Amino acid sequence: MLDIRKLRLLRELAHRETIAAVADALAYTPSAVSQQLTALEREAGVPLLERTGRRVTLTPAARMLVEHAETILAVLEQAAAELATTRAELTGTLRIGAFPTAVRTILSPALVALSRDHPGLELMVTELDPATAPAALRAETLDVALVQEYDYVPVEPDPALDTEPLLEEIIYLAALTAEPLAAHRADSWIAGTPDTLCHTMTVRACQAVGFTPRIRHHADDFGTVLALVAAGQGVALVPELGALPCPPQVTLTPLATRRRTRLAYRRGTGNHPAVRAARSALVAATAQR
Template sequence: MLDVRRLRLLRELAHRKTIAAVADALTYTPSAVSQQLTALEREAGVPLLERTGRSVTLTPAALRLVEHAETILAVLETATAELASARSELTGSLRIGAFPTAVHTIVSPALVALSRDHPLLELLVTELDPAAAPAALRAETLDIALLQEYDYVPLAPEPGLDTEPLFEEVIHLATLEPGPLAAQSDCPWIAGTPGTLCHEMTVRACLAAGFTPRIRHHADDFGTVLALVGAGQGVALVPDLGVLSVPAGVTLTALPTHRRTRLAYRRGTGAHPIVAAARAALHAAATDRAAGA
């Protein structure tokens, strides 16, 4: 019989690529992860890992087993959700992961509604870049999270997760002198930290306009980005949620480019009463925000 906990470790190794990364994410020691995976190999009766020095790769049998593990883990989540549905009141914790501007505008009103309707529910919010959210969901450090995609940076399929649309925003070009995106090729640029979706979106949007941006400053807070634009330090791309307060002199030009935010949660948990309550509250907050905007 295959051990479910060991299957989860194998699934994490398929996503995180190294035993050290799996150990760090799931609060194991690397040696403990290695021992559990070796035990899983004995249970499976076939080699699952190919070891070369300190690195490991998954065998074809292991990759097939990971596909089965995704199904098994989703079924267990569904069973847990059905059992939770029998309770008369929501208790326990709800862990939400969201990017900063959504925490201010969408998550905060949702928290007010959840606290009012489910006073025994413990609400925990983690601010993080959407690129880090899928791994946190699979590691079970989050229950629900907000993911992003841009026209030029589509959302990659995430095994083991379900997603649904939440809201969509227009992207604006923030400048001191109005002009089209293609005219900003000689300007210095302000973009997010390398590795973030915002940084990748800026680079790809500029490439689509025919030039490579010369990025002078890196900032992940859009208030900081707009302040730098206002100080004459460059131009930037900013989504709707980031333009709640615009410094004097800064011009915003709406582009035919959009950012879409989706809710994500582990497959099988969507009907769990706690996750379902979070989904409803976040959709209501997004609807109210769109009506107010």
């Protein structure tokens, strides 16, 4: 019989690619992860990992096993969710992850509603980059999270997660003058930290009109971004939630580009009473913003 805990480690290795990253995410030591995966190979009776120096890659058999692991883990989550529906009162911990502007505009009113309607529920909020949310959901450090994609930065579906649409936003060009995007090819730019979705979106949106932006400043807080634009330090792309309040000297020019936010949770947990309550509260807060 294959051990579900070892299968979970193999699933995480498929996503995170290194044993060290799996160990860090799941609070193991690297040697413990290696030992568990070696034991899983013995249970499976076929090679699962190809080792080259310190690097490991999954064999075709391992990738097939990961697909089964996704289904097995989702069924276990669904069983736990159905058990939770038999309880008379909604209690326990609900861990929600969201990006900064959503914490302020959407999550805060949703938390008020959840606290009022379900006083026995312990709410825990983590502010994080949406790109890291899927990994946190898989690692079970979050139960519900807000994830994003931009027109120029599509996100591959994660087989471990279910998602549903929550919000679509306009992307604005923030500058001191109202000009089209292509007119700013020679200007300095302000963008998010490299490897974030916002940074990638800025680069690709500019490349789509024929130039690569010369990024002078990096800032992840859109209030800071707008302050830098107002100070004449460059231009930037800012989504709708991050554009308010806007300094009076900054002009916001709407672009055709959109940012889409989705609710995400582990497969099988969608009907867990706590997750269902969070989904309802976040949808209602988004509609009322």
